[in-house]
Amino acid sequence: MEKRGLPRIAASWPVTIITANGPVEGEARNITREGVFIHCMERLSVEETYRLVIKPPGEEISVMGKLLWSNLE
Numbered sequence: 001m002e003k004r005g006l007p008r009i010a011a012s013w014p015v016t017i018i019t020a021n022g023p024v025e026g027e028a029r030n031i032t033r034e035g036v037f038i039h040c041m042e043r044l045s046v047e048e049t050y051r052l053v054i055k056p057p058g059e060e061i062s063v064m065g066k067l068l069w070s071n072l073e
Contacts, residue, residue, distance in 0.1 A: 006032040011056070018051040019044065028054055036065065043072055 008030045017024040026040030
């Protein structure tokens with residue numbers, strides 16, 4: 001049983017995160033109506049707002065999002 005409250009959609013979509021130090025490439029791994037889990041190898045600042053360019057097949061979606069947690073440790 002899924003312990004999280006929101007249904008998730010599995011994804012494997014490229015994402016570019018725009019930071020003050022330049023773009024960071026990552027991958028959207030799952031999506032809910034309230035957020036996106038993005039896998040990347042760069043350390044980003046929690047509580048920082050970033051512009052994301054999410055690239056599902058055949059389109060490009062640009063949104064703003066706030067990083068709420070990170071498990072890079």
